Amino acid sequence: MSTLSLAAVLAEAARRHPAKTAVVDAFGRETYADLWRQALAYAAGLRELGVQPGDAVALVAPNVTDFPRAYYGILAAGGVVVPVHLLLTPSEAAYVLRDSGAKLVVCHSGLLALGAPAAAEAGVPVVSVGPRPDEGGPERLEQVSARVAALRSYESRRPDDPAVIFYTSGTTGKPKGAVLTHFNLVMNATVNTFDANDAKQSDVVLGCLPLFHTFGQTVGMNGAFRIGATLVLLARFTGEAALDLMVREKVDVFHGVPTMYIGLLEAAAGRAELPQLRICISGGASLPVAVLERFNAAFGTTVYEGYGLSETSPSATTNQPHFGVRAGTVGHALWGVEVEIARAELDERIELLGPGELGEIVIRGHNVFAGYLGNPDATEQALVDGWFRTGDLGTKDAEGFVSIVDRKKDIVIRGGFNVYPREVEEVLARHPSIELVSVIGVPDDVHGEEICAVVVLRPGTDPVDEAALITWSRDQLGKHKYPRQVRFLPELPMGPSHKILKRELRRMLTD
Structure with missing residues (x-):
């Protein structure tokens, strides 16, 4: 019987590059050998607390070294990691603990205000990691681990055993x-x-995406450790903090979502020294071409935009050096992954479409998840004829480049015409006074839905009002596409991975 463990990503890096710096955070740096030794000590502590192979263990931790230390400790013990979204309320986190069947919560001491009440509500024991919490807090995993001998190696698992359970945002x-x-x-x-x-072993990678999120965890942390690179963690992203840290630590690889690229551009203005970025990868949401072009020019680099979902581990496609880069697309399918376009209106079967035709993006390959935990109906809806239905609309051209048009649920239907918000956003992003824009549909008595652009203005540019923006966009877009409403906000609601929350915008503007 073959075996495999995600823990091998760190174990093998420690074997091959023991003295290399694996991770840097605000509190110090750890070599691969030390980080793996600490993970094995944590694993023994988890065993002492009753964690058995296959048990779910929730992890509540920010972007500090305690995250990979505990993450790989859980995996080494044979456990299944359940990363907890740090913006949840304790009651929302308690739902995740109950639904996942978590046997234990490993909580960073700085986040006990979230982890402890969630664990109490769910009836799950909790241990802390990181700096010593106040007296009377939960038992510390470090103390438990010190009482027992560290594991000699990781508990291996079958390749199709669960390793991580990611909880979706719950928009529906x-x-x-x-x-x-x-x-x-x-x-x-x-x-x-x-x-x-x-990627190269000499890479220094900025870890500013939340590690509890699939992009930061797989592409950032696991990817860096897989090749033996150095991961530099930033607990709270701002453009200024990221630039300072990247220059100081000589970071040359950046992974981010579009709003992070915008933040870096804003912070870069007037700076004498910028990081020398060799690889930049964008994902999580569509990157406006105008932002990509500005970033490439300002930093003298190339942004490789990709695409994926929690259910696809996450990466499914990306612009790749081998195939060339095409701005406005998410590139080609990864090695061993098939990405096609299917007829979107057919729910019960997959009917593939030809080059250039618009439909739902469907995926199959080694990256497609095992299903939704305890939810066979949702799994059956998502996995059809061996393909994963993404819920995203897109096209694939004759050369294999995939383009994302929009989420099926984000389409605005105005007077019977489909309007794709991303197309409108791409145009508005080129206006010199617009820093950030999101387009949504709002209820309308005449047209069913009306197109509304929610805008953050760029500091230091000429002021512009609603009428001027509507007039400008009317010249750039078809009559059924240009926004009839513009709302100005100082900032847009963001999720923990800095993705714009359109559902929150709809709530703000329609309640």
């Missing part, structure tokens, strides 16, 4: 637990590192 009801296997996640880290990108 309660969050669902997407079950990712050891095979899914080892392959995604490996293919991202060795096939899709020109």
Whole structure:
């Protein structure tokens, strides 16, 4: 019987590069050998607390070294990691603990205000990691681990055993637990590192994406460790803080979502020294071409935009050096992954479309998840004829470049015409006074829905009002596409991975 563990990503890096710096945070730096030794000590402590192979263990931690230390400790013990979204309320986090069947919560001492009440509500024991909490707090995993001998090696698992359960955002009801296997996640880290990108062991990677999120965890942390690079962690992203840290630590690889690229551009203005970025990868949401062009010019680099979901480990496609880069697309499918376009209106079967035709993006390959935990109905809807239905609309051209048009649920239907917000956003992003824009549909008595652009203005530019923006966009877009309403906000609502929350915008503007 073959075995495989995601823990091998760190174990093998420690074997091959023991003295190399694995991770840097605000409190110090750890070599690969030390980080793996600490993970094995944590694993023994978890065993002492009753964690058995296959048990779910929730992890509540920010972007500090305690995250990979505990993450790989859980995996080494044979456990299944359940990363907890740090912006949840304690009651929302308690739902995740109950739904996942978590046997234990490992909580960073700085986040006990979230982890402790969630654990209490769910009836799950909790241990802390990191700086010593106040007296009377939960038992510390470090103390438990010190009482027992560290594990000699990691507990190996079957390739199709669960490794991580990511909880979706729950835009259409309660969050669902997407079950990712050891095979899914080892392959995604490996293919991202060795096939899709020109990654090198000498890379210094900025880890500013939340590690509890699939992009930061797989592409950032696991990808860096897979090749033996150095991961520099930033607990709270701002453009200024990221630039300072990248210059100080000589970071040359950046992974981010579009709003992070915008933040870096804003912070870069007037700076004498910028980081020398060799690889920049964008994902999580569509990157406006105008922003990509500005960033490439300002930093003298190339942004490689990609695409994926929690259910696809996450990477499915990316612009790759081997195939060339095409701005406005998310590139080609990863090695061993098939990405096609299917007829969107057919729910019960997959009917593939030809080059250039618009439909739903469907995916199959080593990256597709095992299903939604305890939810066979949702799994059956998502996995059809061996393909994963993404819910995203797009096209694939004759050369294999995939383009994202929009989420099926974000389409605005105005007077019977489909309007794709991303197309409108791409145009508005080129206006010199606009820093950030999101387009949504709002209820309208005449047209059913009306197009509304929600805008953050760029500091230091000429002021512009609603009428002027509407007039400008009317000249750039078809009559059914240009926004009839413009709302100005000082900032847009963001999720923890700095993705714009359109559902929150709709709530703000329609309640």
